[in-house]
Amino acid sequence: MVISHFTALVLFSFLVSVxxxxxxxxKLRDQVIYGAKVFLGFVGIALFLGWIMYPFx
Amino acid sequence: xxxxxxxxxxxxxKEAAKPARPPASSGNLFGLxxxxxxxxxxxxxxxxxxxRALILFVSIVGMFVMGIAMQGQYFSxxxxxxxxxxxxxxxxxxxxxxxxxxxxxxxxxDTYFVCSDYGTAFLIAAGMLNVLTVLDAYDIAGGRKP
Numbered sequence: 678m679v680i681s682h683f684t685a686l687v688l689f690s691f692l693v694s695v696x697x698x699x700x701x702x703x704k705l706r707d708q709v710i711y712g713a714k715v716f717l718g719f720v721g722i723a724l725f726l727g728w729i730m731y732p733f734x
Numbered sequence: 735x736x737x738x739x740x741x742x743x744x745x746x747x748k749e750a751a752k753p754a755r756p757p758a759s760s761g762n763l764f765g766l767x768x769x770x771x772x773x774x775x776x777x778x779x780x781x782x783x784x785x786r787a788l789i790l791f792v793s794i795v796g797m798f799v800m801g802i803a804m805q806g807q808y809f810s811x812x813x814x815x816x817x818x819x820x821x822x823x824x825x826x827x828x829x830x831x832x833x834x835x836x837x838x839x840x841x842x843x844d845t846y847f848v849c850s851d852y853g854t855a856f857l858i859a860a861g862m863l864n865v866l867t868v869l870d871a872y873d874i875a876g877g878r879k880p
Binding site: 682696703 | 786793796848849855856867
């Protein structure tokens with residue numbers, strides 16, 4: 678399976694977010710909200726760090 | 735009219751009536767954790783959390799399968815590197831899927847494959863997520879979590 682770095686990042690973040698949400702929260706609504714926050718945090722921080730490193734590439 | 739104790743305490747009656755789960759015995763806990771390690775999500779299934787078990791199983795095994803598909807590397811204990819040894823234990827934490835992949839012919843990945851590094855990360859993360867799953871099942875069975 679050949680995928681881009683960004684695709685791998687999104688897949689990884691999604692799967693980890695799902696597990697974190699299921700383990701951390703009890704109610705479905707809380708799980709969805711928490712999972713979304715974790716997912717956006719993963720991807721957002723990765724993009725932010727990518728741009729920070731860009732001038733040094 | 736006199737209020738009940740639970741109403742006076744300010745807690746909803748439904749929440750107060752929920753019985754606390756009695757802690758499992760040490761033998762049961764060990765068996766539960768062993769099952770939870772071997773098959774991701776099985777600990778939660780044994781505790782009656784079917785949907786949670788299914789989601790955990792699909793997520794962790796899915797991540798492991800993606801790691802295999804990307805030719806992630808299998809680490810070994812005899813490599814002489816502490817990091818590789820840690821990687822071995824991390825991958826071993828996923829349980830039966832690792833041995834099943836070896837049984838069905840997965841030889842440990844191709845490190846020259848373009849996505850191999852991503853695959854290795856997926857394999858290790860799947861194992862680590864299973865560790866969290868085992869700990870969660872342990873906490874629920876021990877009465878520390880609802």
